[in-house]
Amino acid sequence: MATVRYFAADVDASIDFYTKRLGFVLRQQFGPNMAILDRSDLTLWLAGRHASASRPMPDGTVPEPGGWNRFVIEVENLPALVKVLEGDGVQFRNTMIEGPGGRQVLCMDPSGNVIELFEATQG
Template sequence: MTTPDEFANVRYLVDDVAAAVHFYTTHLGFTLRSNPAPAFADVVRGPLRLLLSGPASSGARATPDESAVPGRNRIHLIVGDLDAEIDRLRASGLTVPGDVVAGPGGRQILLTDPAGNLVELFEPAAH
């Protein structure tokens, strides 16, 4: 089991590892940790290690049908100023679809990486 001082790992299946690495390192502040083969890379941001598994990687094996229920799982990145982040991403050429959703806990918007995996940018409400 992962200990509290280790990374929390999330695996995303991607169509193009290089495009995914570029997206996360250029736009979302991740750092490339390793890219041992064109089929796989991992990037980190704080305690989060994102495993980017391309079609030729062992991690990209088909999920059993009973486990393949489409969920809306996503990584959740906290930002200090959501509007400024959206402006920065749009200025860099990214499409930021949808509208900001606000609730009692804060405001959020969803992005997709080049493979369609969800990323939530979340600005906590001031308390």
């Protein structure tokens, strides 16, 4: 099992996004600043602005959402999922691309964290 921590500008909005759009289940929530969600063998920790993980580093840098690191969710019928997510107003960083291993697209959660949606080539 893998655990990923994402920083969230709004933990409640992120819970809504991950549970309603990407099939995660809320395991535990600690007020407005921390939540633990599960999807298959992935555990996602969402840390809000006042979570202990969001405290400034010794040099003053404050952890924040966004960037290019991401986790990958393998899906079936990526074009259909993209259409549903677009209809729900989900933002994408790119359009779907296809390579030798399959198709992929980068969507963003409400805080700007990237999730790669990937459909493997059949056969």
